[in-house]
Amino acid sequence: MxxxxxxxxxxxxxxPQGEAIKNSLNALGFENINSVRQxxxxxxxxxxDDRExxxxxxxxxxxxxxxxxVIEKYSIELDDASKN
Amino acid sequence: MxxxxxxxxxxxxxxPQGEAIKNSLNALGFENINSVRQxxxxxxxxxxDDRExxxxxxxxxxxxxxxxxVIEKYSIELDDASKN
Known part of the structure; x- marks a missing residue:
């Protein structure tokens, strides 16, 4: 699995990392960015093999x-390996 | 958007980062891991607002x-912000 x-x-x-990326993108000419999160x-x-x-x-x-x-949230997606 | x-x-x-995480998970008792990629x-x-x-x-x-x-591939998912 x-x-x-x-x-x-x-x-x-x-x-702050996302903010730095936003600033770099702005500097490259991408002006219409509201926010970047990494x-x-x-x-x-x-x-x-059992999903549960x-x-x-x-x-x-x-x-x-x-x-x-404390500061992060996560989500999990499961894929049956045989499909790949 | x-x-x-x-x-x-x-x-x-x-x-190597994925490999290090795999080793750490093994050390924590998760033995059934084939691979970890970060x-x-x-x-x-x-x-x-325009998707294109x-x-x-x-x-x-x-x-x-x-x-x-050279070493990375990417995929993009677009979500209309108004739905969130």
Missing amino acids: RARIIVTLKSGVLD GKLFEIDIDE KSLKSVKDMCRKLLVNQ | RARIIVTLKSGVLD GKLFEIDIDE KSLKSVKDMCRKLLVNQ
């Missing part, structure tokens, strides 16, 4: 290592 | 700043 985990900053949290993405291929078990396992990984839940 | 840009390493490119995510809110123009503009941003096309 393949899991795609998308981690983004919670909405109230300042994102996030992280993890693609994990796990050796488990996979989801539980991936949630555990997020809580224990991948996500700082 | 909101654009979500997902940037990942091309499939042949080594991902990517980047940009959420850009642009002041443009937005897509063209975002593709330009990817080529000029956000993506290193």
Whole structure:
């Protein structure tokens, strides 16, 4: 099973990296940008066919290592690997 | 219009960061992991309602700043901001 985990900053949290990217894009001539937020993405291929078990396992990984839940939120998409 | 840009390493490119995360997850007791790949995510809110123009503009941003096309590939999802 393949899991795609998308981690983004919670909405109230300042994102200086996103702000820097916005400034760089402005400097390159892209003037119509309201905001840029940067996030992280993890693609994990796990050796488990059961969706429920996979989801539980991936949630555990997020809580224990991948996500700082004080400032970040995450979403998980599961894909059956055989489809890819 | 909101654009979500997902940037990942091309499939042949080594991902030492992903490998390090895999090792850390193994050390935490997650044994059934085949691979971990890390990517980047940009959420850009642009002041443009036309989908075609937005897509063209975002593709330009990817080529000029956000993506290193030698080793990375990207995908763009557009969301009408009014729906959010």
